[in-house]
Amino acid sequence: MSLPDLKRKKLLARLYRRYNRRSYVSPDPLECLYRFDEVKDRELAALIAACLAYGRVAQIVKSVSAVLNVMGPSPHDFICSGTPARFEKEFAGFRHRFADEVHLGALLAGMRQVLLAYGSLNACFVEGLRKKDPTVIPALSAFVDRLNADAGGIGHLLADPRKGSACKRLNLFLRWMVRKDSVDPGGWAGIPRAKLVVPLDTHMHAIGLALGLTRRQQADCVTAVEMTQGFACFSPRDPVKYDFALTRFGIRQEMKVDDLIRMADCA
Structure with a gap:
């Protein structure tokens, strides 16, 4: 390992020890997941939170909290006992950036169909994961297909990796549910952490460039x-x-x- 790699490893280890703590979570939609002890509820709350995780973080947390408050103490029970018509009625007037009650209702309807067919989102995802796949990306495509199968209208809330998207929000959802440490609550089984993909947006891309993890501009x-x-x-x-x-x-x-980039430059 070269000296620059040793420096990067030390920098990453130091940042993980210092900042990977609950006290640094807020503001983040991740905080909305901590209220659910049951995995059957947490996985649904996590997918909703991830799908709405675009725009200003304060508004994201507000929108996610509003949805989960309507659903009550058990998102699982709310979704399983609902219908597409009821979902749109319950969330009439909902809006988060480009999403309205139609998009949200379609997402909940898709989740309901998956629960009825597989018992959990976890079981559905694992069925699409093959041992030979180096990453979760092929399984993500299958997962999106199953959520969309009987619920047209989800639209931009679910990205498709086959179209070249980094699928930041879906990879964020997987990080929350597959990993378990001081901040990620976990709960999912059957998915190796080694297959996860970093949730990439413009900020993380800038960090990757600064750390020398990529030279690609897209x-x-x-x-x-x-x-x-x-x-x-x-x-x-x-x-x-x-x-x-x-x-x-x-x-x-x-x-x-910029502070992190300066730290990387000085490492």
């Missing part, structure tokens, strides 16, 4: 995989472990991406 699926492979050099069994600590820079007001 924040797309290819870049997400390339950066994940870079992180795997330092944590092969859990390459996404650094995501939370790194993304505090740019989310929390007192932590700027």
Whole structure:
């Protein structure tokens, strides 16, 4: 391992130890998941939170909280006992950026169909995961297909990796549900952490460029995989472990991406 790699490894380890803590979660839609002890409820809350995770983080948390408050203490019971018509009625007037009650109702209807067919989102996802797949990307495509199968109208709330998207929100959802540590609550089984892909957006892309994990200028699926492979050099069994600590820079007001880039330059 070259000296620069040793420096990057030490920097990542230091950031993980310092910032991978519950005290650094807020503001983040992840905080909405902590209220659910049952995995059957948490996985549904997590998918809703991830699908709405675009725009200003304060508004994301507000929108996710509003949806979960309507659903009550058990999102699982709410969704399983509902119908597409009831979902749209319950969330009449809902709006989050480009999403309205039609998009949200379609998402909940798709989740309901998956629950009826597979028993859980976890079981549905695992069915699409093959041992030979190096990452979760093919399984993500199958998962999106099953959610969309009987619920047209979900639209932009579910990205499709086959179109080249980095699928930041879906990879964020998987990080929350597959990993378990001080911040990620976990709960899912049957998915190796080594297959996860870093949730890539413009901020994480800038961090990847600064750390030398990619030279690609597009924040797309290819870049997400390339950066994940870079992180795997330092944590092969859990390459996404650094995501939370790194993304505090740019989310929390007192932590700027430029500060992290300067830290990388000085490492």
